[in-house]
Amino acid sequence: MPRSIQINESGELVHLLTTEGIPKALMLRILDRAKAFLDPKNPKEVVNAPLLDGKSVFNLFFENSTRTRTTFEIAAKRLSADVVNLNVQASSTAKGESLLDTIDNLAAMKADMFVVRHGQSGAPTLIAKHINKVAPHIRIMNAGDGRHAHPTQALLDAFTIRHFKGDFQHLRVAIVGDILHSRVARSNIHALTTLGVPEIRAIGPRTLLPSGLKELGLQVYTDLSEGLRDVDVILTLRLQNERMRGAMLPSTQEYFKNYGLTADRLSVAKPDAIVMHPGPMNRGVEIDSAVADGSQSVILSQVTFGIAVRMAVMSMLAEARH
Amino acid sequence: MPRSIQINESGELVHLLTTEGIPKALMLRILDRAKAFLDPKNPKEVVNAPLLDGKSVFNLFFENSTRTRTTFEIAAKRLSADVVNLNVQASSTAKGESLLDTIDNLAAMKADMFVVRHGQSGAPTLIAKHINKVAPHIRIMNAGDGRHAHPTQALLDAFTIRHFKGDFQHLRVAIVGDILHSRVARSNIHALTTLGVPEIRAIGPRTLLPSGLKELGLQVYTDLSEGLRDVDVILTLRLQNERMRGAMLPSTQEYFKNYGLTADRLSVAKPDAIVMHPGPMNRGVEIDSAVADGSQSVILSQVTFGIAVRMAVMSMLAEARH
Amino acid sequence: MPRSIQINESGELVHLLTTEGIPKALMLRILDRAKAFLDPKNPKEVVNAPLLDGKSVFNLFFENSTRTRTTFEIAAKRLSADVVNLNVQASSTAKGESLLDTIDNLAAMKADMFVVRHGQSGAPTLIAKHINKVAPHIRIMNAGDGRHAHPTQALLDAFTIRHFKGDFQHLRVAIVGDILHSRVARSNIHALTTLGVPEIRAIGPRTLLPSGLKELGLQVYTDLSEGLRDVDVILTLRLQNERMRGAMLPSTQEYFKNYGLTADRLSVAKPDAIVMHPGPMNRGVEIDSAVADGSQSVILSQVTFGIAVRMAVMSMLAEARH
Numbered sequence: 001m002p003r004s005i006q007i008n009e010s011g012e013l014v015h016l017l018t019t020e021g022i023p024k025a026l027m028l029r030i031l032d033r034a035k036a037f038l039d040p041k042n043p044k045e046v047v048n049a050p051l052l053d054g055k056s057v058f059n060l061f062f063e064n065s066t067r068t069r070t071t072f073e074i075a076a077k078r079l080s081a082d083v084v085n086l087n088v089q090a091s092s093t094a095k096g097e098s099l100l101d102t103i104d105n106l107a108a109m110k111a112d113m114f115v116v117r118h119g120q121s122g123a124p125t126l127i128a129k130h131i132n133k134v135a136p137h138i139r140i141m142n143a144g145d146g147r148h149a150h151p152t153q154a155l156l157d158a159f160t161i162r163h164f165k166g167d168f169q170h171l172r173v174a175i176v177g178d179i180l181h182s183r184v185a186r187s188n189i190h191a192l193t194t195l196g197v198p199e200i201r202a203i204g205p206r207t208l209l210p211s212g213l214k215e216l217g218l219q220v221y222t223d224l225s226e227g228l229r230d231v232d233v234i235l236t237l238r239l240q241n242e243r244m245r246g247a248m249l250p251s252t253q254e255y256f257k258n259y260g261l262t263a264d265r266l267s268v269a270k271p272d273a274i275v276m277h278p279g280p281m282n283r284g285v286e287i288d289s290a291v292a293d294g295s296q297s298v299i300l301s302q303v304t305f306g307i308a309v310r311m312a313v314m315s316m317l318a319e320a321r322h
Numbered sequence: 323m324p325r326s327i328q329i330n331e332s333g334e335l336v337h338l339l340t341t342e343g344i345p346k347a348l349m350l351r352i353l354d355r356a357k358a359f360l361d362p363k364n365p366k367e368v369v370n371a372p373l374l375d376g377k378s379v380f381n382l383f384f385e386n387s388t389r390t391r392t393t394f395e396i397a398a399k400r401l402s403a404d405v406v407n408l409n410v411q412a413s414s415t416a417k418g419e420s421l422l423d424t425i426d427n428l429a430a431m432k433a434d435m436f437v438v439r440h441g442q443s444g445a446p447t448l449i450a451k452h453i454n455k456v457a458p459h460i461r462i463m464n465a466g467d468g469r470h471a472h473p474t475q476a477l478l479d480a481f482t483i484r485h486f487k488g489d490f491q492h493l494r495v496a497i498v499g500d501i502l503h504s505r506v507a508r509s510n511i512h513a514l515t516t517l518g519v520p521e522i523r524a525i526g527p528r529t530l531l532p533s534g535l536k537e538l539g540l541q542v543y544t545d546l547s548e549g550l551r552d553v554d555v556i557l558t559l560r561l562q563n564e565r566m567r568g569a570m571l572p573s574t575q576e577y578f579k580n581y582g583l584t585a586d587r588l589s590v591a592k593p594d595a596i597v598m599h600p601g602p603m604n605r606g607v608e609i610d611s612a613v614a615d616g617s618q619s620v621i622l623s624q625v626t627f628g629i630a631v632r633m634a635v636m637s638m639l640a641e642a643r644h
Numbered sequence: 645m646p647r648s649i650q651i652n653e654s655g656e657l658v659h660l661l662t663t664e665g666i667p668k669a670l671m672l673r674i675l676d677r678a679k680a681f682l683d684p685k686n687p688k689e690v691v692n693a694p695l696l697d698g699k700s701v702f703n704l705f706f707e708n709s710t711r712t713r714t715t716f717e718i719a720a721k722r723l724s725a726d727v728v729n730l731n732v733q734a735s736s737t738a739k740g741e742s743l744l745d746t747i748d749n750l751a752a753m754k755a756d757m758f759v760v761r762h763g764q765s766g767a768p769t770l771i772a773k774h775i776n777k778v779a780p781h782i783r784i785m786n787a788g789d790g791r792h793a794h795p796t797q798a799l800l801d802a803f804t805i806r807h808f809k810g811d812f813q814h815l816r817v818a819i820v821g822d823i824l825h826s827r828v829a830r831s832n833i834h835a836l837t838t839l840g841v842p843e844i845r846a847i848g849p850r851t852l853l854p855s856g857l858k859e860l861g862l863q864v865y866t867d868l869s870e871g872l873r874d875v876d877v878i879l880t881l882r883l884q885n886e887r888m889r890g891a892m893l894p895s896t897q898e899y900f901k902n903y904g905l906t907a908d909r910l911s912v913a914k915p916d917a918i919v920m921h922p923g924p925m926n927r928g929v930e931i932d933s934a935v936a937d938g939s940q941s942v943i944l945s946q947v948t949f950g951i952a953v954r955m956a957v958m959s960m961l962a963e964a965r966h
Contacts, residue, residue, distance in 0.1 A: 046432050048376055054692050056718065066408055067427065074378065074431050077404045082721045086710055098927065105711065105923060108947035109718050110690050279427055280419035303430035368754050370698055388730055389749065396700065396753050399726045601749055602741035625752035 005128055012320035015128045015140040016313050018149040019191040027194055031159050033312035034305065037078075043163070046307045051315040052081035055112040059085045061143070062118040067280065068143055071303070072115045075310035081112075103127050107135040113317065114140050121146030121183075139317040141310075147183055152313060153278050154187035156306040158195055160298055161233055163305065164274050168195040174227055174269075175200065176259060177237030177286055178208040184278045185237060189216055203227035204259065205249070224259050231269045236261050236277045239286045252285045262288040266296065274298045327450055334642035337450045337462040338635050340471040341513040349516055353481050355634035356627065359400075365485070368629045373637040374403035377434040381407045383465070384440040389602065390465055393625070394437045397632035403435075421445070422452050429457040435639065436462050443468030443505075461639035463632075469505055474635060475600050476509035478628040480517055482620055483555055485627065486596050490517040496549055496591075497522065499559030499581060499608050500530040506600050507559060511538055525549035526581065527571070546581050553591045558583050558599045561608045574607045584610040588618065596620045649772055656964035659772045659784040660957050662793040663835040671838055675803050677956035678949065681722075687807070690951045695959040696725035699756040703729045705787070706762040711924065712787055715947070716759045719954035725757075743767065744774050751779040757961065758784050765790030765827075783961035785954075791825055796957060797922050798831035800950040802839055804942055805877055807949065808918050812839040818871055818913075819844065821881030821903060821930050822852040828922050829881060833860055847871035848903065849893070868903050875913045880905050880921045883930045896929045906932040910940065918942045 006015040006022070013026060039045035057076040059069050069085065076083045088102065106114070114131075116124040124142040131138050144150045158168075165171055173192055179185045179202050192200055193216070202213045203221045213220050221227030228234065239255060249255055261275065275287075275297045283289045291297060328337040328344070335348060361367035379398040381391050391407065398405045410424065428436070436453075438446040446464040453460050466472040480490075487493055495514055501507045501524050514522055515538070524535045525543045535542050543549030550556065561577060571577055583597065597609075597619045605611045613619060650659040650666070657670060683689035701720040703713050713729065720727045732746065750758070758775075760768040768786040775782050788794040802812075809815055817836055823829040823846050836844055837860070846857045847865045857864050865871030872878065883899060893899055905919065919931075919941045927933045935941060 056721070066410070070406055070408060070428070071431060073406055074404075077378070077406075082718075084714055084717055084721075086714060088710070101923075101925060101927075104944055105947050106714070108944040109715060109951055110948060279423075281423060283420065283423075300426055300430040303427050304432060307431055388732070392728055392730060392750070393753060395728055396726075399700070399728075601745075603745060605742065605745075622748055622752040625749050626754065629753055 005125065005132065008320060008322070010321065013313070013316050014320045014322060016151050016317065017125050017128055017140065017142045019151045019154045019187045019194070020149070022191075022194065024194050024196070027155070027158070027191065030155055030309070030312050030316065031162060033316060034159055034308040037308040037311045044301070044304055046078060046304065046311070048078045048080070049311070049315070050080035052076065052079035052112075052318055055081045055318060056110065057081045057083050057113045057115060057314070058106055058111045059083065059115045060088050060106070060117070061086065062088045062116070062123070063144070064089070065117055065144070068117065071306050072141070072143060072310055075307050075314060078307065079311055079314055081314075084111075099123070099127070100130050103130060104134060107131065107138055111138055113314065114138060115143050116140060116145070117143040118145045121148035136322045139320075141313060141317070144183055147181055147186070149187045150183040151187050151191075152306065152310055153184050154191040155313070156302055156309040157188055157235065157276060157278075158191050159305045159309050160276060160302050161192075161274075163301070164298055165232060168192065168197045171197050171233060172199045172201065172231040173197050173233040173235065174203055174231040175235045175237065176203045176224065176227070176261065178239055179204050179213070179237065180208045180210045181240060182237050185235075188235060189218065193217060201227050201231065207249070224265055225268055228265060228269045232273055234261065234266070234269060234273060234275050236275065236287050238278060238280065239282055252282070256285055260284070260286060260288055261291050263290045263294065266291055272296075276302055279303070327447065327454065330642060330644070332643065335635070335638050336642045336644060338473050338639065339447050339450055339462065339464045341473045341476045341509045341516070342471070344513075344516065346516050346518070349477070349480070349513065352477055352631065352634050352638065353484060355638060356481055356630040359630040359633045366623070366626055368400060368626065368633070370400045370402070371633070371637070372402035374398060374401035374434075374640055377403045377640060378432065379403045379405050379435045379437060379636070380428055380433045381405065381437045382410050382428070382439070383408070384410045384438070384445070385466070387439055387466070390439060393628050394463070394465060394632055397629050397636060400629065401633055401636055403636075421449070425449050425452060426456060429453065429460055433460055435636065436460060437465050438462060438467070439465040440467045443470035458644040461642075463635060463639070466505055469503055469508070471509045472505040473509050473513075474628065474632055475506050476513040477635070478624055478631040479510055479557065479598060479600075480513050481627045481631050482598060482624045483514075483596075485623070486620055487554060490514065490519045493519050493555060494521045494523065494553040495519050495555040495557065496525055496553040497557045497559065498525045498546065498549070498583065500561055501526050501535070501559065502530045502532045503562060504559050507557075510557060511540065515539060523549050523553065529571070546587055547590055550587060550591045554595055556583065556588070556591060556595060556597050558597065558609050560600060560602065561604055574604070578607055582606070582608060582610055583613050585612045585616065588613055594618075598624055601625070649769065649776065652964060652966070654965065657957070657960050658964045658966060660795050660961065661769050661772055661784065661786045663795045663798045663831045663838070664793070666835075666838065668838050668840070671799070671802070671835065674799055674953065674956050674960065675806060677960060678803055678952040681952040681955045688945070688948055690722060690948065690955070692722045692724070693955070693959070694724035696720065696723035696756075696962055699725045699962060700754065701725045701727050701757045701759060701958070702750055702755045703727065703759045704732050704750070704761070705730065706732045706760070706767070707788070708733070709761055709788070712761065715950050716785070716787060716954055719951050719958060722951065723955055723958055725958075728755075743771070747771050747774060748778060751775065751782055755782055757958065758782060759787050760784060760789070761787040762789045765792035780966040783964075785957060785961070788827055791827055791830070793831045794827040795831050795835075796950065796954055797828050798835040799957070800946055800953040801832055801879065801920060801922075802835050803949045803953050804920060804946045805836075805918075807945070808942055809876060812836065812841045815841050815877060816843045816845065816875040817841050817877040817879065818847055818875040819879045819881065820847045820868065820871070820905065822883055823848050823857070823881065824852045824854045825884060826881050829879075832879060833862065837861060845871050845875065851893070868909055869912055872909060872913045876917055878905065878910070878913060878917060878919050880919065880931050882922060882924065883926055896926070900929055904928070904930060904932055905935050907934050907938065910935055916940075920946055923947070
């Protein structure tokens with residue numbers, strides 16, 4: 001198995017930075033472990049397991065996100081870890097300290113794991129490379145970095161798809177929206193390709209579709225109804241308000257008219273297609289309320305499974321040898 | 323026993339939204355439970371009891387209040403719950419997500435209890451109605467909503483009165499100040515009436531007295547000395563600085579002159595009358611320091627009892643069947 | 645042993661407000677206790693010890709400092725305490741409540757320990773005097789107050805010096821930088837003098853050297869190379885950016901030229917001299933990166949030892965009779 005910055009010589013995950021390059025077997029191991037954190041009698045319930053008892057998880061959020069931070073905090077606490085929340089933009093970096101000095105200092109406080117959210121693509125990887133040199137027992141989890149990756153989101157999406165669809169081998173998955181700026185889309189494309197999804201479609205306005213999608217094996221559509229035809233899974237992306245204010249899109253009304261997921265549009269997908277969204281939703285922009293709250297929506301299951309998936313990754317990282 | 327949104331068919335409390343409509347027997351059960359959380363040898367000490375071990379309490383503060391949040395956090399931790407603090411105005415709602423989407427998401431993270439503070443009257447009730455449909459195992463506690471209610475404050479006030487006065491049957495209670503805008507006053511009037519206080523007086527400037535007080539059975543006074551005559555309990559309300567800046571009041575000096583509780587004014591009450599305040603106090607505005615720190619003040623006991631009362635409500639909510 | 649506000653009749657530490665006046669034997673007891681919290685097989689590892697199980701530690705930060713708050717939070721959690729973080733400037737004081745009212749309220753919530761950071765010199769002492777009257781079981785730890793004191797920093801510096809140098813009896817220690825405004829310098833001077841360091845040097849520009857240093861037994865230098873000659877320990881102080889913007893210093897470049905610790909400057913110290921810094925560092929201002937990251941730097945050891953020292957003080961305070 002190829003060794004990388006996030007995988008050690010024994011093939012164990014030592015950091016989670018990106019879904020790119022994680023072997024299929026390891027990815028499935030994460031999903032299986034996550035499943036073990038759900039109550040077998042009630043798969044909507046997450047169990048507690050004191051696997052991180054006595055360990056300290058630091059949430060380092062250089063970019064504010066209460067919701068994402070909470071999911072990691074809950075996951076860590078269900079594993080009995082101590083959790084320290086650090087809103088880092090408000091602190092040391094404001095005093096002019098460098099990113100790596102901040103990391104060195106927190107590492108010296110005897111952290112066991114850093115959950116890192118950062119506006120700059122690559123920041124968690126930079127931190128992991130540095131930590132591997134100075135404090136190799138510390139694990140890094142990427143909670144979203146710039147436009148680069150959001151691996152726990154992709155893994156929980158994969159978990160949700162497998163939960164509702166059984167496997168990945170015969171699926172058509174559509175990713176809809178602002179794929180250009182989306183770390184969620186990027187991480188999903190790598191994960192779903194690795195897991196064996198035979199057909200992934202990218203749907204969005206031309207200005208929000210990056211080049212290179214076809215090279216990744218995707219089929220590209222600019223027409224929503226065409227792209228949704230006969231799909232099994234729809235991953236709706238959040239439209240960032242920032243984009244709207246820029247020149248990239250005319251207006252949210254216009255966007256909804258062309259790319260908003262309505263019941264009508266959904267009807268061209270397979271009758272048992274599931275609708276997913278990473279949250280928070282812009283109702284009436286990328287998704288209509290009738291769909292968001294409809295019987296095909298599995299959006300809230302994603303949230304619950306997200307706790308189990310984060311517990312899975314955290315416990316596997318803690319077990320890996322360094 | 324009448325079933326309501328906060329009381330189930332067995333008469334158990336499933337949410338705490340308002341003191342209005344809580345039967346006397348149930349209210350007394352809360353006070354008795356709270357008493358059990360005080361050290362019998364030293365009623366100023368709150369004991370620990372792991373009744374919420376493994377449960378997650380989310381503090382959802384849509385309106386900032388470090389002090390109130392801390393009292394709920396302490397109460398939950400003394401019951402061994404995991405506590406997650408969410409300063410919600412800073413997060414998802416800023417991203418344009420609706421209140422109920424935020425609630426759905428947090429519910430899907432497997433919360434067991436939401437403590438909700440919100441600037442809008444009725445928000446916790448709206449949340450409870452929604453939760454009863456989508457996640458009925460989750461309990462809602464109102465930590466103050468607009469001008470509507472602050473039920474834990476009223477219950478801790480009732481506890482304090484019973485602690486110092488023995489019962490409610492023969493008391494004259496005066497509520498002094500800005501009753502118009504006060505959720506504390508509103509919740510206290512409902513609680514004390516239910517508990518059998520025979521005489522409740524409302525005292526304040528005409529502009530800060532709502533209509534309808536007489537219909538609630540209260541006696542209304544605009545003269546402080548007259549209103550305080552022979553009372554057993556004085557509930558002093560905090561004067562919101564915002565009111566001062568509005569047209570409703572001439573100045574804090576003027577307010578203090580007419581409605582500030584001084585030792586001189588206090589002397590017309592019964593000699594063993596107790597002085598209460600929900601905090602934080604404006605010394606020299608609604609209360610003079612000599613009274614705030616005087617021998618009749620039980621203001622700090624209110625704070626301690628508040629921890630026990632919140633523990634009582636939390637543990638009763640957790641035990642109720644849904 | 646002289647009784648003081650921070651030492652009881654039995655000579656036990658009941659608060660930690662300043663290193664001034666702490667007897668040598670007690671100071672050494674703190675350092676020995678801290679050593680017991682390091683793994684004997686790996687002195688870079690801090691162990692867990694449930695000595696504060698069931699106790700509540702409140703971090704009261706009237707002045708924001710995420711890093712310092714985190715060190716106390718980690719120390720308290722390693723002792724199994726419940727930790728409540730209060731960013732106090734954002735809360736009650738904004739509502740016009742007095743400092744002591746805030747303290748009384750938090751005390752009534754049944755805290756066991758307050759860690760206090762405050763911009764005003766003397767605030768923690770004021771709080772301790774008040775607490776001794778109203779709630780003598782509560783312990784106060786000063787986490788930095790104005791220009792007055794930062795005792796845990798001085799104790800962890802002493803611990804670091806003893807760790808690397810064996811004892812204090814034959815050392816030459818240089819403190820370099822803005823000594824005038826530095827609570828770290830002040831607390832270190834008292835601690836190191838008590839512990840028997842025979843020669844302490846103060847080095848800095850004349851405008852940043854307070855009067856009275858010679859009376860404290862220090863040798864004063866305005867020339868860095870001269871002051872560093874043959875020293876065993878260099879305590880580099882952080883240059884506050886505020887100073888730079890004031891009239892006190894021409895520019896950071898100018899400061900670095902004259903007082904920045906470079907490898908060249910360091911070479912006049914003893915070959916095995918250690919370099920310390922309380923953090924966060926301004927690289928290229930008071931210290932050059934080659935020195936900060938060099939083999940003589942023990943800056944990150946200071947951070948780790950700081951956790952153990954804070955655990956030591958917390959556990960000793962908790963054990964003391966009141």
